[in-house]
Amino acid sequence: MRAIVYAENGPSSVMKLAERAVPKPGPGEVLVRLVRAGVNPTDWKVRAGVSATLTTPEATPGQDGAGVVEEIGEGVTTHIVGQPVWLYMVQHGQAWGTAAEYVTVPAHKAVELAAGASYDLGASLGVPAMTAHRALTSGAVERVAPESFSGLTILVHGGAGAVGNAAIQLAVWAGATVITTVSSAEKAALAKAAGAHHIVNYREGDPAAEIREIAPDGVDQIVEVAPAVNNDLDLAVIANRGTIAIYANNGGDELTLPVRTTFSLNLRYQFLQLYRIEPAQIQAAAEDVAAAVAAGALRVGPEGGVPLHHYRLEETAAAHDAVEAGAVGKVLIDLE
Known part of the structure; x- marks a missing residue:
């Protein structure tokens, strides 16, 4: 798979496009094929070392995204293969994030994306x-x-x-x-x-x-x-x-x-x-946000007052720079 990786904290230029093996989901995890990844201020701050220091040989940025469940790990009964999902806080607690074609996440971080909701919307939820x-x-x-x-x-x-x-x-x-x-x-x-x-x-x-x-x-x-x-x-x-x-x-x-x-x-x-908020509060947020999406209450694009800015995976550095410069709206990375 194609993935963005960086081996040191620093400016956006430390990120490189690389080929990596598609990961396998462990117990309690799902493998998701990403369609969109969202870019947030927290992403460039983690990469730059402003709010976190790299402690692994390399990392892939990205907390938010949306895509399709491709494989289910042992013990997961809440998801099915082919299910559209939105992801949150992916890189928190692990080195790999959503700026890649595939990612594994704990099943609770992959929330069902309501029928009719776009992947653009799904990738725009998460942190914001x-x-x-x-x-x-x-x-x-x-x-x-x-x-x-x-x-x-x-x-x-x-x-x-x-x-x-x-x-x-x-x-x-x-x-x-x-x-x-x-x-x-x-x-x-x-x-x-x-x-x-x-x-x-x-x-x-x-x-x-x-x-x-x-x-x-x-x-x-x-x-x-x-x-x-x-x-x-x-x-x-x-x-x-x-x-x-x-x-x-x-x-x-x-x-x-x-x-x-x-x-x-x-x-x-x-x-x-x-x-750093309590797991119960995170779970409540995920449930309520999912309900709002299902009700059509959360929107992106012109109808929601959220201009969308699309970048290809190989343009992730430019996407980070746009967010750091204060882009108005939502910066997204297209993965297909």
Whole structure:
């Protein structure tokens, strides 16, 4: 099979296209033939050594993907050969990821892809959708399902980003009123396609006043991508006993809090990293995301506000560079 490999951490140029043997699934595993692989910021950060150091002779990048089950390992009763699946957190816990024609994964990381759902969508789920799920369930609501957020108002910062987009779509499906912040008319159009009810350009006017006009009692929950720069705004619009769920450090690594103002709001800050949350929370995310896909609630492409950027396997380095440079939308690797 063809696979992208790297033998040292470094820039995208350390990755090479190579021929490797098709792996065999071990007990509890399935072998998947990849049709699409998704590329996320975590992929280039792991490869570059920013968030992980290579400890094996070589590795294949890629956490997310979609394809078809080709072979089933001993003890697996949950899958059948020929079944379309989407994959999540593939390279986490093993050296080989989804930038290859085949990959073996623990069976629970291969989730059935609903009938009618595209491989483009399947490969776009994983890290973004499951991070969004955890951000949404960091407050009073434990599962994302129809009407589970009924009556709540959610503020999603960075609604044109991958996690922000997924958070909008999941929260709308769950019955929330969704406000999102963006920085341009182009990104506003993407957030609108995702289904956001209210869109605020934070570079214009008074975003706090605009959000308060929409939600006079404050927003119940905030999905936060840039806490260092957004915290004053968050404190101005969060409701008493609200939750601010933080999944990234865009805009700065240091966050300073006004203690009295913060504790006077009885609010909760929930920091989260997908790779270190509890297995039960990961399983809940996979189940709820799969249900949203089956219901048609998660979309990519123009209809979902997610521009798609396709690269061939041999162009994986360019795909990583595009994500590192901040490509708007979803970067995918085509494997057939």
